[in-house]
Amino acid sequence: MPAVAAPVAVAPQPAPATPTPSAGGGNWLWPTEGTLIGRFGAAGGKGIDIVGARNTPVIATASGKVVYSGSGLRGYGKLLIVKHAGEYLSAYAHNESILVKEGDNVTAGQRIALMGDSDSDRVKLHFEVRRYGKPLDPLVYLPERS
Numbered sequence: 001m002p003a004v005a006a007p008v009a010v011a012p013q014p015a016p017a018t019p020t021p022s023a024g025g026g027n028w029l030w031p032t033e034g035t036l037i038g039r040f041g042a043a044g045g046k047g048i049d050i051v052g053a054r055n056t057p058v059i060a061t062a063s064g065k066v067v068y069s070g071s072g073l074r075g076y077g078k079l080l081i082v083k084h085a086g087e088y089l090s091a092y093a094h095n096e097s098i099l100v101k102e103g104d105n106v107t108a109g110q111r112i113a114l115m116g117d118s119d120s121d122r123v124k125l126h127f128e129v130r131r132y133g134k135p136l137d138p139l140v141y142l143p144e145r146s
Contacts, residue, residue, distance in 0.1 A: 027143045028061035029108055031092060032115055032125050040137040047091065047128030048138050054096055054123045058113040060106040061090050061127075061142070069102050076126065077118025082106060089133075093126035094118050 034052030038045055064084035071078050076093040080100070083089055096116025106112055117123045129138045 028090070028129075028141045029059060030142055030145070031061050031090070031127050032056055032058045034115070034125065037124070038126075040135070040139065046135040047126055049124050049126050051122065051124045052115050054114075054116055056115040057111045058092050058095060058115055058125055060108055060110045060112050062088075063107045064088075064090070064105070066100050066102050066104045066106060066112075069098050069100065071118065075119060077120055078113070078116065080113050082112070087131055089128075089130040091126075091128040091130070093128075094120040094124055096123075 032050055032052055033056055034050040036048060037051050038047075038049030040046070040048060058080075060082055062082075062084045064082040066080065067083045067089070068079065068081035073079055076091075078093075078095040078098055080092045080095065080098050081089055082092075092113055094116055095113040095118060098113045100106060100110075100112045115123060115125050120126070127138055129136045129141055
């Protein structure tokens with residue numbers, strides 16, 4: 001009769017912690033009011049799209065430093081990029097106007113732009129989160145909406 005190996009108990013491994021982009025910990029804030037119409041990964045999307053009314057305030061989702069403000073990236077219109085905690089970037093595209101300039105330090109919740117349709121077919125905010133340049137799903141970092 002062959003020997004039967006005794007079952008071995010395997011300790012559960014903790015789930016890897018999702019890095020949080022804000023320097024102080026916790027989730028980021030939603031960048032604007034509106035309706036979510038585009039999701040990360042859908043049709044190659046590198047972020048999310050939020051439709052709203054022209055001139056709806058766009059806020060910094062977390063504290064950081066403005067590293068780009070302009071219209072030099074085709075397809076993004078008036079674009080604003082904020083660097084957070086050394087390794088994360090948030091990008092806010094298709095703005096009507098930008099309220100901050102490169103080099104400015106911004107705080108979470110601060111108005112940084114107004115929603116528009118620059119280089120877009122409708123008024124919306126295209127929002128991206130990147131870590132070391134790699135696009136990440138912003139919905140992982142944003143709190144659930146009720």
